[in-house]
Amino acid sequence: MEANRRSKISIISMILTMGAFILFLIATVINHSYSQIIMFGGLALLLASWAIFFFGYKQPQIPIERVLTIIGCKNCDYKEERQFMEGDYIFKELGPCKKCSGLSYIMGIYSVTIKKE
Numbered sequence: 001m002e003a004n005r006r007s008k009i010s011i012i013s014m015i016l017t018m019g020a021f022i023l024f025l026i027a028t029v030i031n032h033s034y035s036q037i038i039m040f041g042g043l044a045l046l047l048a049s050w051a052i053f054f055f056g057y058k059q060p061q062i063p064i065e066r067v068l069t070i071i072g073c074k075n076c077d078y079k080e081e082r083q084f085m086e087g088d089y090i091f092k093e094l095g096p097c098k099k100c101s102g103l104s105y106i107m108g109i110y111s112v113t114i115k116k117e
């Protein structure tokens with residue numbers, strides 16, 4: 001699966017790079033006021049191909065760790081999950097609940113490892 005996905009990414013980024021060079025060629029061959037726009041298009045394609053290559057090809061090997069904070073309410077069953085923020089700790093009070101305006105607090109903090117495929 002992984003190898004298949006990688007070869008797809010390489011093919012896509014290769015096609016984009018080729019497309020960029022074709023656009024560059026067209027831009028240099030035709031002496032038109034559009035040639036600058038075509039040149040920019042080629043540049044954008046080139047950048048896109050690099051971005052696809054780097055983000056799609058290299059990142060999946062590094063698992064991403066995310067720390068989440070669970071917010072609950074002392075008054076009702078309201079629950080929310082959000083990205084951990086500095087200063088978060090368990091049982092920290094967070095002010096009025098979004099649902100019932102009771103007191104909301106941090107119920108738990110946990111980390112998850114996301115493996116991108």
Ligand SMILES: [Zn+2]
Binds near residue numbers: 073074077101
């Ligand atoms: Zn509540």
